[in-house]
Amino acid sequence: QKEVEQNSGPLSVPEGAIASLNCTYSDRGSQSFFWYRQYSGKSPELIMSIYSNGDKEDGRFTAQLNKASQYVSLLIRDSQPSDSATYLCAVNKGGSQGNLIFGKGTKLSVKP
């Protein structure tokens, strides 16, 4: 089993809809969870972090964490074409900052 798994997509949603991106992880001891956005040909950009069970909202983004199910999700409300990118889930297993494992990402396409 891969340490951090994401559906590669592409996930296509119409403009204005809610985009739901999902991520599962294998290590129950994981402590910190992150979502990065990466536009084609660009570098990853940190957009959300979450550390405890439940929801965390930041503007149109909501991160959800369920440690019992080893599941992290990112919801994007009122999706815009500018949200079209690859979204990388990353999990820190604890210990050093370098112990961050990335999923391969889900490609999101928001259609006007």
Next chain:
Amino acid sequence: DAGVIQSPRHEVTEMGQEVTLRCKPISGHNSLFWYRQTMMRGLELLIYFNNNVPIDDSGMPEDRFSAKMPNASFSTLKIQPSEPRDSAVYFCASSPPDSPRGPQHFGDGTRLSIL
């Protein structure tokens, strides 16, 4: 403020040649990360420095790869000799002292092609 600065942006060289990638982290950041990204393997950590000291180099593929951080404002990743399978985008990232557990700011990357 300037972000993480990497050079060169693109590098094309023949196998067997030495390649040196450079990174200047954001001023005041004390953690520096080198990542490699390929379609097949995704984004992989190569090495992580904290306060200029290598903390975790378990991701460095083999002895052909080496990384240094002689001071807080400069790091290099060297590949010698280079091989075609080293072709990838190499990212440098940095984080401030009070950041959560992970890289916060990525450079624009170096796209490396080994022929």
